[in-house]
Amino acid sequence: MFFKKDLLLFLKDWKGISLVLISPVVLILILGFAVRGISMSEPADYQVEAALVIEGDAESEIAAFVESLETRGMDDDERKALAAAAETSAPSRLLLAVLEREDIASWATMTPMDAAQAKAALASGETDAVLTVPAGFDAAGLSRMLLGEGPSASVTITAATRAGFGVRMLEETVDTFARSLNLHSAVTRQLAVAGVPETEILQADWEEVRQPTGGLDPESDMAPVTSYQYYTFSMTVLFVLFIASNAAGRAFREKRQLVYDRIRLADRSPLRYLAAKMTSSALFAWLQLMIVFAAVNAVLKVFPGATVKLWLGLALISAALALFVGGLGALLTAINYRFDKPAAGMLFAGVGVTFMAMLGGSMGPLARMPDWINFLSVWTPNGLALSVYVQWIQELSIGALTQPLLLLCVGAALLVALSGWIFPGRGRAA
């Protein structure tokens, strides 16, 4: 009943339709065309200059480790196998091998320095970060890897405060190395003891040490995101927010024109009315998202070779975002009713959406934004949804969706609860 009425009103409101359906399509066409040919998943500048500080001596730490094997009372074959493995598996050497790889060296330049030089270079801005391999790193690493003893070995990265995307990639590379090292430790120990030649061990394990994966990985196996795809998502998730402010505005007109009083006189509870507003906003939001995606795909083929799975994923993400928009619509409606002014919806449409557009990546690709915007973007519904959509078309992995979608749904539930608390009941209406 309420939904059908709201749908009729929505369909007769050409201004509202053009705002939520036509405007995003037009902007997608314009913005997508303006930056066509550029992969929106590649940051503009991810080159990083880093200082490499090696505080220990790999040779002497390996020798000390091999010497320590003599005192452990193991048989000769086992001792030889472990000593051979130690020669080839020193963690600092493995790390350097990874960093020298062509695919990483193409964006990360590592310059060996001592600690003082590195500190000065970081302060002066000559370098973006300092990667420090501490003394004892190899000794600890070998004990951990080959004997399963002692603490884990770790390196540190000190980044400049202005550090950009490149440093983040370096951090992720080292982090991935560390995780692979742990896996390598376990496998190496078992294979060495079983007598497998060390060259085969290395080949088998270190093929797995790759650059970090993630939505912004230019060298990953994931498909790059085109400008049309990026703006399809970024504009749609932005304009869908107007559905919330539209719903609040329309609800306030119902109050001002006493239509809401008629509804209450029919003995319909205020909370049911509010729930209807939430439901219709959510349904409109979902329809808006899917209609824009379908329309843009029909015209521009933004999702070439799209499968049913891809569309189902888009529908699922859209449903979570639509729930949030529904909750937002209910909250703005409740605030408008509580203060008997349409200011909340208008303020949100005017300032809130612009603010969210900036933070949520609708103004430009997040990959090219500073770290702090990337951090804040996931705390905006549009930014979070945008990153999930992008990740989905790149990976098609359901697992990656669970947490962000849950976050959107929890956000929606909180908004609904808050709006129910704020919405005036009988006798409290202004």
Added chain:
Amino acid sequence: MLETTNLEKRYKDKTVVKDLNLYLDKGESVGLLGPNGAGKSTSISMIASLLAPTSGDVLLHGQSVLKRPSAIRQVLGVVPQEVALYEELSAYENLKFFGQTYRLSGASLELKIQETLELIGLRERQKEAIKTYSGGMKRRVNIGASLLHDPELIIMDEPTVGIDPQSRNHILETVRLLNREKGMTVLYTSHYMEEVEQLCSRMYIMDGGRVIASGSKRELQRILTGDDLMQIQLDKPGSLLAEELRKLAAVRQVKETGSGLSVVFTKQDRLLTEVVQAAERLGIHVVSVHVQSPSLEDVFLHLTGRTLRD
């Protein structure tokens, strides 16, 4: 059927309605008269359970409406002063939606919509958007939307404000039909005394948030029994003459009108002579004099010192 007891509404330190005591018997048509700001709409909102009173109670068949608002909502139709409709939707779509809010559906809803459209005379134009209607047509739909659930009691808050004479007559006829032929109890508020005189058997006069008089037309007119009203047309402004007349013992009230003076006075033979003499002394020429029995409008003027439309 319906009764209010010492109903009061205060906003901070401002009392909008005070000690409102009124009753409606089943099948009655009762008027609620008062100028703007008299507290009529606030009273209606409290009676309709839309606004909680500060104190007092509303009783429907002896049961408190405040404790159980759904009781009155099931039997009440309210026609608000404003056009409370969706302007973008047609009359049919509006009636269908409001009918559904009253849990009507299917064939019974369709039948009720067509009956209502027939009653308000808009069956032919039911598919047109409300925003394309004249003010009078909008008000007719506004009434129709309140009748879909066959209420026992209907409250009309100035349903004829700002509309053409044809629509006004149609609305008055509709109210008369609802009350006299369908037995609906009516509480009718208006600025227009003649509407209340035509439609209502009893009336309450409100001013400043209080009921200042109540009763049938005859009972109210008795307030001015023994008095007459003299309408004096003058050739120039009559403020000086008004001051002179206020000094006369028989004169109870003098009010300046556009063309002269309106004087309420205790019946006596010599007043006309005294008025003419006073005018001559002030160099004012009396163009005409008309003496009549007081109307309800005059009663209101007498009670409040101003007209209903002030």
